[in-house]
């Protein structure tokens with residue numbers, strides 16, 4: 001059975017007020033990703049890393065899904081069971097817009113992971129080295145449940161299986177700088193999928209798509225979906 005596979009990045013949440021990484025004044029222009037988004041950075045300075053994610057987690061309480069998130073939730077409803085949304089984003093705006101068949105390949109801000117017993121916990125507030133794991137009782141063993149550079153993305157089995165039977169592949173609001181996500185268009189094309197990029201600016205991989213649509217996600221995604 002054919003499948004619509006959608007990949008989203010920071011650009012889909014930009015108009016909700018969630019910063020992107022590489023755009024003008026983006027997150028990586030203020031932080032060195034080696035210090036805050038690598039296991040080595042966390043080992044060297046866990047307090048700095050907790051502060052970085054605590055600020056982004058706090059911001060989640062102040063933003064909401066936009067017209068692009070809602071359009072994708074409508075698309076999923078319309079094509080019941082034939083749509084998979086893969087997001088690189090760690091925010092919860094897709095869920096809050098109503099998308100159900102969703103995988104967070106780079107983790108979630110709203111979860112904490114115990115590095116000792118591998119338990120995952122819903123975590124809404126500040127996280128620090130002084131928190132203890134309710135499962136194994138150890139302290140100083142909780143980290144943000146996000147995938148850092150050099151770590152394996154989550155749900156790659158579900159993702160590979162979906163790309164192998166994709167008939168339509170949409171890439172929305174991502175710059176195509178980070179792997180393996182930037183390779184998904186090639187895999188979808190190999191499965192015979194029609195590939196469309198929806199982005200404010202051309203990305204590193206625009207040339208690999210059958211079609212590119214330029215503009216703000218809140219305008220071009222509802223227009224493409226409805």
Ligand SMILES: CC(C)NC(=O)[C@H](Cc1c[nH]c2ccccc12)NC(=O)[C@H](CCCC/N=C(/NCCC(=O)O)S[C@H]1O[C@H](COP(=O)(O)OP(=O)(O)OC[C@H]2O[C@@H](n3cnc4c(N)ncnc43)[C@H](O)[C@@H]2O)[C@@H](O)[C@H]1O)NC(=O)OCc1ccccc1
Nearest residue numbers: 009010011020021022088149150173174175178179200217
């Ligand atoms: C920098 C890069 C060169 N490095 C990598 O890719 C590395 C290393 C690597 C692996 N393979 C390679 C091959 C070649 C070279 C390097 C590598 N990859 C890894 O380490 C990955 C893990 C990477 C995950 C890192 N964690 C993130 N995030 C979580 C944390 C956090 O969020 O803090 S990455 C982070 O940046 C990524 C890219 O950001 P974008 O979402 O694209 O945002 P960006 O700001 O860049 O762009 C925004 C775009 O939106 C557009 N836009 C802006 N506003 C709007 C708007 N309003 N409307 C529409 N569009 C808009 C803009 O024009 C722009 O194009 C996202 O994935 C995001 O999650 N792990 C791995 O490969 O493990 C092995 C493996 C592989 C396969 C299978 C098993 C194991």
